[in-house]
Amino acid sequence: MPHTAARPRRSGALAAASALSLGTLLLSACASPGTGGPDGAKGESAPVKVGLVYSRTGPLADYGKQYLQGFKAGLEYATKGTDKVGGHKIVVTERDDAGDAAKATAAGKDLIGKGYKILAGTTDSGIALQMAPLAAQNKVLFLDGPAATDAVTGINKYTFRSGRQSYQDTLTAAAMLGDAKGKKVTVLAQDSTFGQANVAAVRAVLGKEGAKVSKVLAPPSATDLTPFARQVRSAKPDLVFVAWAGATAPALWTALDQQGVLSASKVTTGLAGTASYPVFGKGGDKITFLAHYFGGAAGTAAEKAMTKSVKEQGGVPDLFTPDGFTAAQMVVRAAQESPEDADGMIEALEGWSFEGVKGATEVRAEDHALLQPMFQAKLEGTGASAEPKLVKKLDKDEVTPPVQPMKG
Structure with missing residues (x-):
């Protein structure tokens, strides 16, 4: 298979983590469905707002659940349980697209209008192809989730993958x-x-x-x-x-x-x-x-941390749990380097190599494919x-x- 060299890589594995209880994570990391978290209090840096637009219901709801559990575990891991990076609190808002592209784009537009700079979570390939142009039009970061269509790779500079492609x-x-x-x-x-x-x-x-x-x-x-x-x-x-x-x-x-x-x-x-x-x-x-993944396949430190956290949430690691975990790692990387500017987030992610759940992982700079073990x-x-x-x-x-x- 043809290979093309990437531009010089930045290495930077996110730090190993301790696992918090699910109750603590829900309290500190995620706003309740459909609502945003509070802005930073006096003396604190402005929060980094992340919108998870995923299939909580609909035909791919099981996959959406796996993604969400993985994201929570990844946020614990990447922030060492603080849900903060560089003094900025990461505030997560969940929206259900129910497997419907119109609902997904409506949710995305609403979140963008409220100042969200990062959207993530798409489960369905058809929806991903609608969300990617929306992100580019509004100059916000879009982290595709389990949606595997190859057409997402290289679709625009604002779109990245957190999972594999076909x-x-x-x-x-x-x-x-x-x-x-x-x-x-x-x-x-x-x-x-x-x-x-x-x-x-x-x-x-x-x-x-x-x-x-x-x-x-x-x-x-x-x-x-x-x-x-x-x-x-x-x-x-x-x-x-x-x-x-x-x-x-x-x-x-x-x-x-x-x-x-x-x-x-x-x-x-x-x-x-x-x-x-x-x-x-x-x-x-x-x-x-x-x-793509099954529980116990990788044997990495990140996988062990993910497994512990997901079990504390009452779940079991499954096919798309790593996609959520990886998305959280990418969110933290982007927020650490450029908390308020999408172009700076892009620069931080392009060429980034890190240790993910599955092992050595790289965000390819040229087209934002996520290179990973299978x-x-x-x-x-x-x-x-x-x-x-x-x-x-x-x-x-x-x-x-x-x-x-x-x-x-």
């Missing part, structure tokens, strides 16, 4: 295929922004390596998925790359197993949250998963007892997407 998923899968020349790869996905992004990424990665890439796209509303499984089987691919989300996932994996796809071809898909493990059914052990995993057990086991960790340099020209 191209990194594809590079993780490509490592399973070995020499791709002449191999047949079929992408099975829903006909959505996320699904199309995965098709494009597979073609960009494996197509350039000489693989013959085809696609089978199903309407997001489809419930009978057997015909699509048959289409995949008839293509006789060497590798099946599945990009799927939503309530129909159990039916999809049942259909793939019944039609013999899981036995006839090497099959890979993204390892989603813990709640999804049972959906793979009896065929789960036939799949090699590409994994994982390969297998599931052991079925149903509620299924657990992921690490097969291989890929360092950030092994899964680096190509640089995208900055569009704005």
